[in-house]
Amino acid sequence: MRVRLGAVVCGVLAVLLQAAGAQAGPPLPEPRGLIPAAAGDACTPDTPYQAHIWDRLEPYGARCTRLHFAVGPLHIKPGQMDATLQPVAVEKPAYPGYVVRFKPGLVNADGSVPDIAQVHLHHAAWLQPSSYRYPFFAAGEEKTIIDLPAGYGMHVGTTDVWMLVYMIHNQTPEPRVVFLTYDVDYVADAEAEALGIVPVKPIWLDVQHRPIAPGAPDRFAYPVFNVQRGFGHVDPALGRRVCTWPRENCARFDSFGYVTPQQGAPVSVPGADREVTPDLAGTLVAMGGHLHPGGVRDEVSLVRTNVERPIYVSDAVPWSRTNPDEAGGPRTSWDFAMAVTNAALGWKVRIRPGDVLRINATYESDNASWYEDMGIVVGWVAPLDPHGDPGVDVFNDRVALDPGVPVTALIPAGSTSASCVPHLAGESRRLCLRGEVTHGHLAEASNFGGCTAGGCGALPAKPGPLVGDLVAAGFNYGAADILAVGAAGIPRLRVNQPMHFWNTDAAVDIWHTFTLCSETAGIGCTGKTGIAYPLADGARPTGDDPMDFDSTELGFGMSFSSARGQIPGVGFPADTLQQATSYTFTPSRTGTFQFFCRVHPAMRGVFEVVP
Structure with a gap:
């Protein structure tokens, strides 16, 4: 048998x-x-x-x-x-x-x-x-x-x-x-x-794995945050504005529309910390990060007895639009690769019980607002490490912490050149804090969208009716939809008067946003939909623009989802379900404003604010 x-x-x-x-x-x-x-x-x-x-x-x-x-x-x-x-x-x-x-x-x-x-x-x-x-x-x-x-x-x-x-x-x-x-x-x-393969264990670092400060919500089930245009600081290496979260306050509200610590309510937060437990002590032999469009880098440091040392930077490397084999493209889409590191690059770090691994995520904030962002790093720790040179102890060993890319890495053209020579042993040890990408441009990340060489389509000059409500239904914005205003005119709103956005598709479990898009001539919001268009880049680049509106995702959900209407509790207020289908916004200045749905970016709308 x-x-x-x-x-x-x-x-x-x-x-x-x-x-x-x-x-x-x-x-x-x-x-x-x-x-x-x-x-x-x-x-x-x-x-x-x-x-x-x-x-x-x-x-x-x-x-x-x-x-x-x-x-x-x-x-x-x-x-x-x-x-x-x-x-x-x-x-x-x-x-x-x-x-x-x-x-x-x-x-x-x-x-x-x-x-x-x-x-x-x-x-x-x-x-x-x-x-x-x-x-x-x-x-x-x-x-x-x-x-x-x-x-x-x-x-x-x-x-x-x-x-x-x-x-x-x-x-x-x-x-x-x-x-x-x-x-x-x-x-x-x-x-x-x-x-001779020995086991390693994963260790998860996440900027939202627990509340970042007293009074902060618990967002571990859907660990996201916002970075709005104009927040943060100018990065000396990039020469442009970025925001590092949770170290900095990066937005006027969080991904669910509430003012929370470092999302509209500034507090002192050094980063998101995870303590090393005895079962995870040993030698870190690999690390790699995860970001969303707009992401620049994940930063990981080790803290012992209140002293902090950087140990790894996972860079997002955007690919060129003109030559996809080269780096150097804009950070406005999923067309990027994350850098990883491991022992083969000469990177190994010893960690002890009671040490703290700290993570921060940096996003660009010069060109656009980025909503529902993530900052995650997965590390791999070997409890016993019999291979090669031992990992460095960044507190007790004499080791230079070099922010460069190791010379053993394969660097794409147009990217930061390799400059760091790693040494894990001897009197002059050197730990290279950066790594290398694992793949190049992906073919599925080639449809960028945008306007033609002749520019974006013009909006009609015809004024529409005065309204106080705009409705999303059936994957369009009704009277404000970009395809409807040519016949009926652009709907008008009164300045300093509350208006209401509604999502009636929430009844069939479809979520929409009303998000400001570009006010810049030649960019607009009437071009072809793609992975980099439209963008939430309509705000003034100062971080204090009340017209930088975003309704969040109007709909019903639970804590692991992105919907605004959540089951009360677990970090959400009692009235959250009442806010599931509508968003109230008070325009503060006159002008014509285009908007789109971040979930379904082919949806476009426009309204005019009048005295």
Whole structure:
């Protein structure tokens, strides 16, 4: 019976493997994750940056198998912006071993990659709760790849379960079917022992993992904040204004419309802190960050006995619009890659129980306002580290903390040149605080939108009726919709008189915003929709513009979602549900103002404020 059952299993595996190799289209279940003996894809680099990393990582050759997993089909409703209600169980390797590489993705039902301007991965986090208290990997549409350095891996047991939380954003009024994919490079236990791989544990750093100050709301379930134009300081390296949160007050209100600490109410906050517990003490051997459009960098420092030392900066590297193989583009879209670091770059840091890991996230605030931002870093700590030079103790060792990029990194043209020579041993140790990207420009991040060379479409001169209410319904702005004002005229509002924005689509669980867009000639809000257009860049660049309005996402939700109307409690006031479908705004100056929906940016509207 045992022989017969084994033959059946092998036969089923053979059929699945043949289908997996032959079919082009939606992802299939991964049969190679069932037993280590099943032949799998080779663990090979798939970008020039990965190839450069491979040269240093001493890849494991035939002892490593690349497994392809997928979650789906996921039926994404029109305009969807909500997140999973709770973690869902997903596929994982069924035999014990070590994850040494993780690559996320999103594909359509036919296997193609969707245009980010239509549907994209807002965020996703994978968990193994039986072993680790924090998510072990997270990604957004920047799709960072994590390679653990040679000799280290995250252990997965036979009985462990993987869970996933995600938010997929459909910016169109049509339903979509997608699959969330993740490729895992995996080394079975027996092979890992022969290779000397030791376990690492994930440690999660998030600017909103707990209230940042007394009186601050608890936003851990949807950890976002706002950065509005004009806030912050001028960055001497960039020569432009940025805002670093939570160290600085970066907006007049938070992502749900309330005035809270460092979101309209300035307080003294050095950063978001996480204490190192005894089970997470050891040597940090890898780190990588996550930001949203507008992001500049994540900054991580180590604090011991009230002394703070920087240990890592995860830069967002935007790609050029004219030459996508080069860096140097604007920070106005998902067309960027995050820099990561690890022991292969000469970066290792020892941490003790009681130490504090502190994170801040920096966004540009010169050109636009950025709403619902994130700042996350995942680190990997080895409790025991037998490989190479030991990590540095930035408090007790004589070590230079160099803000440069290590000379061992592959640097894209147009980016910061490599200048730091790392040394983890000897009398003159040097820790390079920056890293390298894991991929270049992604083809799905190519539809930027905007106006043609001849400029943006002109608005009609015809005045419309005086109104006190503007309504979003059926993915348009009614009388104020940019496609309607040519016939009826631009609706007019009285200056210093309250007016009301309404979202009647909230009844069918579709959320909209009313967000100020550009007042700049030649930019406007009438161009083609894309991943970088329109922008919330209509405010005066001083940080004190009361006309920089944003309704937040009008709709009903729960604490893990972005909707303004939340179940009371868990950081939300008792009247939150009454504010779910409407937003009151008092225009303070005359003029013509265009607005758009951040959730569905093809929606555009306009009104005129008159005396």
